[in-house]
Amino acid sequence: MLNESAIGKIRDFIVQQKNKNTEVHSYHECEDDIKYFQKNKIGVELDTYKEVILQEETGLELGGMNKESFLLIYPLKEKNLLHDGTITIIGPEINDIQQTSIDFGLLLLISIKDQSNQKLKQLNSFTFISNSIEGFSIRSVPRRFWSRVSTQQLKKGFNFQFLAQAILYLYRIKFSDIVEAMEIIMINSCPDIIKNFLLVSSELTHKLKEKWLKKLEDWKKRIDCEYEWGCEICPYQVECYEIKKVLVARNKKEEI
Template sequence: MFDETIRDIQAWFRQKSEENRTRRFDVTALIETSRMCSNGENRGGRNPQIILKEDTHIELGHPSAGSCSVALATCDSSLVVNGRVTLIGPDIPETEEKMLPFAQIAFACCRGDIAETSWEMDRILHVRAQTDGYMLRSVPNLIWARVSKEAARSGFSLRDLGARLIEALNSECAGVTASEVLFVTSSREDVSALDAIVETARNKLRKLQTFERKADGTYECTTSLDCTECPEKPVCDTVRQVITIRKGDRIIRFGGD
């Protein structure tokens, strides 16, 4: 369902890598060390502090700077490099800026329903990202975060944030077997380019949210419009390639009724 979008995102990052703009980190060892040292005590998501403006070191993804966020699942294990964090742009310890554009993209390989896994990924990422020193503002399809002055002094980094998010996805998201996270802080133009790529996947997720999932795994379309009249038909046509949509007592096949 989202494989084409994932490939397009990966191609975009490969292009930036060829321009020597990309850094990649294998955080599997960091995750294991953190797990052993913390005993699960520092996983985030438990009563995160409110970071006031005067206590903020940097804002990521402020509406005036630009932001993009998406979580996508796939059944194709070749599309996900488990434990990898990718970064384009400065990390928190490397900049004196008070505001940066921000994109956060997560991929996960799963054994379950792709759409439901993607929604659960998004929920877990929002909850588990937040910890002392890092706060998220709730904005649909965007990500707006604050890093506190104290957290910055303690060495808060996107590499470490990515490790925490990967650990959360792998341990808490049912059916997930591998996950990776990609960040961009380089420019509004880069973030906007990614946002344009992920819009196709977002349209599919929005459409699926209007369906009711039945016990047999099919999705029920509840709109009163005939498929030939519905403005959402182009989105449905792509969704039908990977799921079964039911309208009343009819199974709607890809490419026709």
């Protein structure tokens, strides 16, 4: 019931934005992804474009430290709650944006076949997206979104529809054995709308935070950590990471 209520509020929010004459674009995922990418002449392939886009090469920055931004990847089991392949963009398309840095948020809803599958842990890692789209790179900022699109790709016509299409395609390829349905929502250029959306979607973010805190507590118990602060600001983060590598290696050895 929680997921149904939360997603219902998000759909109501989108309708409200349309009624306020906010620019809202709706697309559906292309059936022939490869042909779509080839037509745009922008490469999309798993782990093929591990590039760092320098400041002088950047045509547009999405999110970042001084912008309102978020990245939410929310797995659920109720396939019927999602409009599979739907892409919703609240805000202008890239070709109508004059700034070089904008507020940006992304919500990816994913219906999962098997909630116990080990691959679930990898769903929240967006690094593979950064490594799989030509001229697009993501910078690491906890629970925020910060990415760069190269000037060269913007000249080719890179836009939010293309980015959403690429994300859906890459998730379906990488997690083909567990993904049933997906829906993506992007918000850009308006910090107030992003703030309001985060309030509306707070049920989802609260649930994700609870899961994250549980993982953190479990990990602290496992390594006998008594510090009150979170891992992100811990001065012993490097040492902890080394311990984690040893424990992972030990677990793999025990499984053999």
